[in-house]
Amino acid sequence: MIHVRTKIDRPPADVVAALGEFSAATIHEAQGRKGALAHRLKPVDPAMSFCGPAFTAEAQAGDNIMVQVAISYARAGDVVIVAGGEFEQAGSFGDVLATACKSKGLAAFVTDSGVRDSADLRTLGFPVFSGSVCIEGTVKETLGHVNTSIAVGGQVVRPGDILRGDADGIVVVDPSEAEEVVLACRRREDHETLIREQHRRGDRTLIEVHGLTEKLKAKGLVVEE
Ligand SMILES: O=C([O-])CC(=O)C(=O)O
Numbered sequence: 001m002i003h004v005r006t007k008i009d010r011p012p013a014d015v016v017a018a019l020g021e022f023s024a025a026t027i028h029e030a031q032g033r034k035g036a037l038a039h040r041l042k043p044v045d046p047a048m049s050f051c052g053p054a055f056t057a058e059a060q061a062g063d064n065i066m067v068q069v070a071i072s073y074a075r076a077g078d079v080v081i082v083a084g085g086e087f088e089q090a091g092s093f094g095d096v097l098a099t100a101c102k103s104k105g106l107a108a109f110v111t112d113s114g115v116r117d118s119a120d121l122r123t124l125g126f127p128v129f130s131g132s133v134c135i136e137g138t139v140k141e142t143l144g145h146v147n148t149s150i151a152v153g154g155q156v157v158r159p160g161d162i163l164r165g166d167a168d169g170i171v172v173v174d175p176s177e178a179e180e181v182v183l184a185c186r187r188r189e190d191h192e193t194l195i196r197e198q199h200r201r202g203d204r205t206l207i208e209v210h211g212l213t214e215k216l217k218a219k220g221l222v223v224e225e
């Protein structure tokens with residue numbers, strides 16, 4: 001039985017870079033409100049953000065041997081993402097492993113389990129997203145798989161899927177849809193730029209600017225003035 005697949009199809013770098021110009025929330029909206037990982041998966045520091053192909057691993061709850069194996073085989077630009085049984089009571093990754101990730105040029109580390117050494121992780125600046133922050137360590141015993149489809153934060157993540165993370169959380173994008181999603185993100189940004197300009201001008205009400213007048217009327221909104 002093969003545990004580790006090292007060869008994955010990575011999306012073109014220019015597509016990853018283009019997606020990385022947009023926020024996770026914009027991408028989520030632009031691709032039809034799908035792909036958002038559970039909101040509890042958050043960066044150790046809100047300033048952390050990333051975009052890159054998923055290099056997936058499954059780890060037994062409270063065991064980080066496969067985390068270490070995955071990091072060893074991941075390449076520069078990859079996002080190592082670990083399904084760790086949503087086990088919150090363990091720091092399965094910390095500043096030592098983050099130092100290894102950073103020196104390999106990985107894009108980020110994501111786990112649905114916990115991480116530790118959070119102050120040092122913030123100082124290092126390598127993007128780390130997790131389900132919890134926890135003092136307790138892990139054992140290094142049980143084998144699992146690297147680069148199979150995994151379920152993390154309620155989403156299926158396949159090796160090579162594009163992950164975008166920022167202060168709001170993480171969204172997964174199917175590489176076959178990525179170019180279309182980039183165009184949809186641009187359209188959405190252009191539209192929001194116009195809306196913001198109108199708010200700055202301040203000569204119409206928010207209800208008018210957001211095109212809610214007719215809808216609120218149809219619903220029978222009553223306002224006492
Ligand atoms: O000890 C571990 O396996 C995790 C950790 O704290 C580190 O990477 O610094």
Ligand SMILES: [Mg+2]
Nearest residue numbers: 094095096117
């Ligand atoms: Mg440590």
